[in-house]
Amino acid sequence: MSGVTSPVSYADAVPGTELPAATYPVTRLSLVKYCGASGDFNVIHWNERVARSVGLPDVIAHGMFTMALAGRYVTDWAGDAGALVEFGVRFSAPVVVPDDEVGAVIEVSGTVEGKLDGNRVVLGLTARSGGAKVLTRARAVVRLP
């Protein structure tokens, strides 16, 4: 999935529908850019010497970077980048990003979990990387036309 899809309407959203998964690459360059753009320069996101010294396997992605990808997944589906009314995740495992050309891949998938009043639709999300679930209890509520 790339780019922007046409807006989904509240009437179109059917609870139980599984949404197509999307994959997003994450390299060291991604993390350096995210450090600069977000202002979060925590050393574990760019320096493997320090990451290892605090017991991590290697440099790890910012949790907020992974959450941003999950956010993109939701807004691409909704077709409106301003549709979110609530968005929450638990960072259940680190996304380990090796120092090579490939980096890591994050796969996001989602399910329409339910519909609420006020044209709100609840999505349950999952994100995986390197065989681990990196987001759990991930849930987005969007308001649809």
Place this chain on the structure above:
Amino acid sequence: MGINRDYLGRTFPVTDPYEVSRVKIAEFAGAIGDPNPVYRDRAAARAAGYPDVIAPPTFAVVIAMAASGMAVADPGLGLNYAMVLHGEQRFEYSRPLHAGDVVTAQSTISGIREVGSITMLTTETEIRTVDGEHVCTGFSTLVERGEA
């Protein structure tokens, strides 16, 4: 060492006003690899019903961090930042941030939990325009692992 539980419920000062700019939004959208035109093109944003380019949903953390950072970095709290990982994050939105918004943020320590050698610290950060309009509230849980 250990966390100072007296900080539970403490509210920190409001941040200086932050002006949301098109350039910063575009930089952030580029960094997360999201090509959506409403983050870059004013005409596309207006066609989608917004006054100017809007920010990706998690951009709010850029603003919230200035406030939650005051809480987390307070030496009296006793958090060992080198051992901190982000545990949970949640946002409640009244509307998306857009270029031209001038906002402030204010954090409250809303939770301190200790489970074995792990400490979990939750901050709640409200982002409002300088006119007082609520834009977003962020709930962030940091996890301090025990000594490695």
